Amino acid sequence: AQTVTQSQPEMSVQEAETVTLSCTYDTSESDYYLFWYKQPPSRQMILVIRQEAYKQQNATENRFSVNFQKAAKSFSLKISDSQLGDAAMYFCAYRGYNTDKLIFGTGTRLQVFP
Amino acid sequence: NAGVTQTPKFQVLKTGQSMTLQCAQDMNHNSMYWYRQDPGMGLRLIYYSASEGTTDKGEVPNGYNVSRLNKREFSLRLESAAPSQTSVYFCASSEIPQRTAGGYTFGSGTRLTVV
Numbered sequence A: 001a002q003t004v005t006q007s008q009p010e011m012s013v014q015e016a017e018t019v020t021l022s023c024t025y026d027t028s029e030s031d032y033y034l035f036w037y038k039q040p041p042s043r044q045m046i047l048v049i050r051q052e053a054y055k056q057q058n059a060t061e062n063r064f065s066v067n068f069q070k071a072a073k074s075f076s077l078k079i080s081d082s083q084l085g086d087a088a089m090y091f092c093a094y095r096g097y098n099t100d101k102l103i104f105g106t107g108t109r110l111q112v113f114p
Numbered sequence B: 001n002a003g004v005t006q007t008p009k010f011q012v013l014k015t016g017q018s019m020t021l022q023c024a025q026d027m028n029h030n031s032m033y034w035y036r037q038d039p040g041m042g043l044r045l046i047y048y049s050a051s052e053g054t055t056d057k058g059e060v061p062n063g064y065n066v067s068r069l070n071k072r073e074f075s076l077r078l079e080s081a082a083p084s085q086t087s088v089y090f091c092a093s094s095e096i097p098q099r100t101a102g103g104y105t106f107g108s109g110t111r112l113t114v115v
Helices: none
Strands: A004-005 A008-014 A020-022 A024-026 A032-039 A047-054 A064-069 A074-077 A089-094 A102-104 A106-112 B004-007 B010-013 B021-024 B031-038 B042-049 B066-067 B074-078 B087-094 B102-104 B110-114
Touching: A004 A102, A004 B074, A008 A020, A020 A106, A024 A074, A032 A064, A032 A074, A032 B021, A047 A064, A047 A074, A047 A089, A074 B102, A074 B110, A102 B042, B004 B087, B021 B031, B042 B066, B042 B074, B074 B087
Parallel strands: A008 A106, B010 B110
Antiparallel strands: A004 A024, A020 A074, A032 A047, A032 A089, A064 A074, A089 A102, A089 A106, B004 B021, B021 B074, B031 B042, B031 B087, B066 B074, B087 B102, B087 B110
């Protein structure tokens, strides 16, 4: 069975600085998708970025980028120029290419200080 | 706005009471899901439905039942609520991964408290 591990329950960063959230996963599949979701206090689940495993290039969305290491089964999220609005819970998630289920990690709470 | 609509947003139940959480999507997605979110445990899958007329158990199905009423609607029922079911519940929908690059669309969640 696939698993997703987020080993950092909490992280903090100062405004305008850079922070990296870690995620590792375990799977025997070769094709899959990886995601980072943001959950602000409003509780809404917001897709931040996605990575398709067959793509070697790391995904980037504005200030958000990932470091995808397929052999190491690692999928970290880098937030550059952090803003107060980035404060939220961040979830890493995995979905097999031919499966329905999305598997989540336990989340990392990010605090952003002025 | 197109998306996933969950009702209610908040609910307080007494132990032993029953209730149904409603979920509807208007994106013509085949698959729908119910997750629960608990502190320190992330989101865990309760039940899912890959298509109209089918349902399957997820990771934590005990104490819950589901109904896929039609392609749009997927309800979650607690027959006899227990304090351990205090949680935030999310409904989501999706298409097959190859059509949507794997993405889910989530509802806004229901905060349920069982006292």
